[in-house]
Amino acid sequence: MLNVWFGDMPGIIYDTSTYFKHTYRDQWITEPLSVEMIRDVDKSEVVSSNLIQSPVLGAISPVQLSGGVKTLILINKVRDQVFNASKCGDNCAKWLLRIAAGKKVVVNLRHLMNFGDGEFKIMVMNKRKIAHNMRELVLLAGEYV
Amino acid sequence: MNGKHIVKINDQRVRYSFELVRNITLVQGDSGTGKTTLFDLVSAYARLKERSGVFLSCDKPCITLHADTDWQTRLAAIRDSIVFIDEDAEYIASYEFAAAIRHTDNYYVIFCREPLHELPYSVEEIYEIKTSKRFHMFRKIYRRQKDYVYAKAEGHGKPSVLLTEDSHAGYQFYQHYYDGTSVICASAGSNTGVYSWLQKHHDEKVFVVADGAAFGAEMKRVMELQHQFPDKITICLPECFEWLILKSGLLDIPGLGEVLDNPSDAIDPQRYFSWENFFVDYLVQQTAGTHTSYTKSKIHSFYTIRENSGKIVALISANMPLGNE
Numbered sequence: 274m275l276n277v278w279f280g281d282m283p284g285i286i287y288d289t290s291t292y293f294k295h296t297y298r299d300q301w302i303t304e305p306l307s308v309e310m311i312r313d314v315d316k317s318e319v320v321s322s323n324l325i326q327s328p329v330l331g332a333i334s335p336v337q338l339s340g341g342v343k344t345l346i347l348i349n350k351v352r353d354q355v356f357n358a359s360k361c362g363d364n365c366a367k368w369l370l371r372i373a374a375g376k377k378v379v380v381n382l383r384h385l386m387n388f389g390d391g392e393f394k395i396m397v398m399n400k401r402k403i404a405h406n407m408r409e410l411v412l413l414a415g416e417y418v
Numbered sequence: 419m420n421g422k423h424i425v426k427i428n429d430q431r432v433r434y435s436f437e438l439v440r441n442i443t444l445v446q447g448d449s450g451t452g453k454t455t456l457f458d459l460v461s462a463y464a465r466l467k468e469r470s471g472v473f474l475s476c477d478k479p480c481i482t483l484h485a486d487t488d489w490q491t492r493l494a495a496i497r498d499s500i501v502f503i504d505e506d507a508e509y510i511a512s513y514e515f516a517a518a519i520r521h522t523d524n525y526y527v528i529f530c531r532e533p534l535h536e537l538p539y540s541v542e543e544i545y546e547i548k549t550s551k552r553f554h555m556f557r558k559i560y561r562r563q564k565d566y567v568y569a570k571a572e573g574h575g576k577p578s579v580l581l582t583e584d585s586h587a588g589y590q591f592y593q594h595y596y597d598g599t600s601v602i603c604a605s606a607g608s609n610t611g612v613y614s615w616l617q618k619h620h621d622e623k624v625f626v627v628a629d630g631a632a633f634g635a636e637m638k639r640v641m642e643l644q645h646q647f648p649d650k651i652t653i654c655l656p657e658c659f660e661w662l663i664l665k666s667g668l669l670d671i672p673g674l675g676e677v678l679d680n681p682s683d684a685i686d687p688q689r690y691f692s693w694e695n696f697f698v699d700y701l702v703q704q705t706a707g708t709h710t711s712y713t714k715s716k717i718h719s720f721y722t723i724r725e726n727s728g729k730i731v732a733l734i735s736a737n738m739p740l741g742n743e
Contacts, residue, residue: 281511288485288506290454315450329552330431330455340505341449350421359531360505362448383511383532385642393586412620415613418533 274403275373275380278308280323280417282381285355286347292356293343294336297325298338301350302335310368341365348372348380361385370395385411385416419478419498419523422682426475427459434459434547436556442539443527444634445556446731447546452554453505453529456547460502476500478525479693482691483507483715490518498523505529512536525686535610538632538692541568541655545737560637565736566630566656570641571646577625577739578602581616581632583609587717588659590626594722595731613639620647625739630655631694652737657681658694660701663712663721666729671704 286292299322301307308319317327327333329335335343341361348356349372358369358380360367372378379398388395388407395404397413404410419441427437434456445453461482462470474480479499483489485507493501501524509515510528516536519526528534545556560568578601582589585605593603606615609628613636616624620643628636633655644651656662663669665678677684677700681693692695698714705712710720720726731738 287508290506291485314448329452329549339450340454360449362446362451362531364448364450385639387642407642411639411642411646412617415617415643418639 275299275330278398279382285381287357289344289356290340290361291396310345340412355375355379363387420686429472432552434554438525439682440543441525444544445529446531451547502527520691533635539634541630541633541637565734566654568653570645571648572735577623579624580623581624581626583628587714590717595727608635616643620720623650625652627654629658629694631657632692654734658697660697663732668729
């Protein structure tokens with residue numbers, strides 16, 4: 274389940290792009306979930322672990338991916354850090370839920386991300402309560418952002 | 419620096435064009451839309467000018483401020499420029515950053531989804547980047563509807579409570595306006611209090627009047643609430659209460675039309691952190707010593723006379739509570 278601490282959270286990785294640049298491993302990029310996320314969010318195709326084809330920028334390296342995708346990959350692959358998920362736009366929300374579908378994932382959100390009109394389960398850690406839809410999430414988490 | 423400034427920047431692959439209207443502009447929106455690419459282009463041009471291979475056209479210098487620990491030293495040396503700030507810069511949400519940019523003559527373009535409660539930015543200056551092939555432009559995230567109403571979802575039915583963000587002249591004005599009617603006037607005490615009030619009273623039909631000129635940081639959470647309770651919450655955001663008075667035609671002030679038509683030209687951001695600060699000062703100064711004398715702390719009876727108050731609320735009246743007697 275996705276566990277979110279809303280608002281300021283000391284000790285997290287705020288600058289996710291720098292952290293990604295210095296820690297990512299080649300195999301993270303070619304993993305099926307990363308390939309899907311890069312295709313959906315950045316509209317780009319993974320050619321190899323060092324080469325991604327962007328429709329706008331041409332051939333780019335993994336460090337040139339969007340801040341949102343880099344943060345999603347970090348959240349998926351690095352279990353011992355908490356990342357600033359406000360680097361992710363609303364188009365990353367479904368991927369956050371998918372990454373957390375089979376495991377406990379903890380992230381920090383400093384804005385109210387829109388998780389869509391459907392049902393979900395998000396633990397609002399500040400209140401230790403679970404939100405099941407956006408109405409519940411806005412009422413539970415809004416005061417922290 | 420004041421006025422509007424157009425920035426055009428491109429390299430061989432991407433092209434951006436946008437206009438900056440106020441001292442603080444926020445760029446948010448989906449991932450993968452080109453925010454980092456824009457920042458990198460400006461950064462390259464700021465370092466190497468034409469030798470970067472980037473073309474930039476603007477009547478002011480464009481400079482980037484990174485997520486470095488010496489940002490205060492760098493910022494202190496920047497004058498009369500457009501400053502683009504990296505979304506990895508954690509300091510942008512701090513009081514220290516707000517204090518550092520207050521009273522500067524720069525414009526700031528900040529890439530950040532986090533609400534910056536220390537900064538008085540307008541709901542009108544929050545953008546996302548829209549792309550058509552290689553051409554990128556800014557588009558407002560919150561688009562104003564008729565009578566300064568903003569809505570993520572359409573609602574129905576007239577509200578029975580009017581909520582103001584302030585507890586002084588604006589609140590007193592609406593209290594007078596609805597005196598003797600069934601409409602309840604309430605004050606949230608501040609713009610940050612609006613969300614808390616709505617959260618506690620989301621089962622009531624509420625018409626919120628707040629100062630759009632400085633409501634930017636509150637916009638996301640308040641609009642998400644409005645989206646969830648469209649029949650209960652109506653959000654009305656004129657620039658500010660004093661702007662409504664000036665716009666109403668109630669006062670005959672030489673040059674007022676020009677100021678209202680082009681606030682960007684009239685407002686010096688070094689002196690006024692937000693347009694709200696300017697319009698309050700302007701109204702107080704222009705009416706001082708007259709029978710229309712305006713003060714923020716207590717509303718003058720001139721403005722509460724029915725004939726006059728009617729002209730002020732006419733600008734936002736379409737969705738206001740009916741006030742049945």
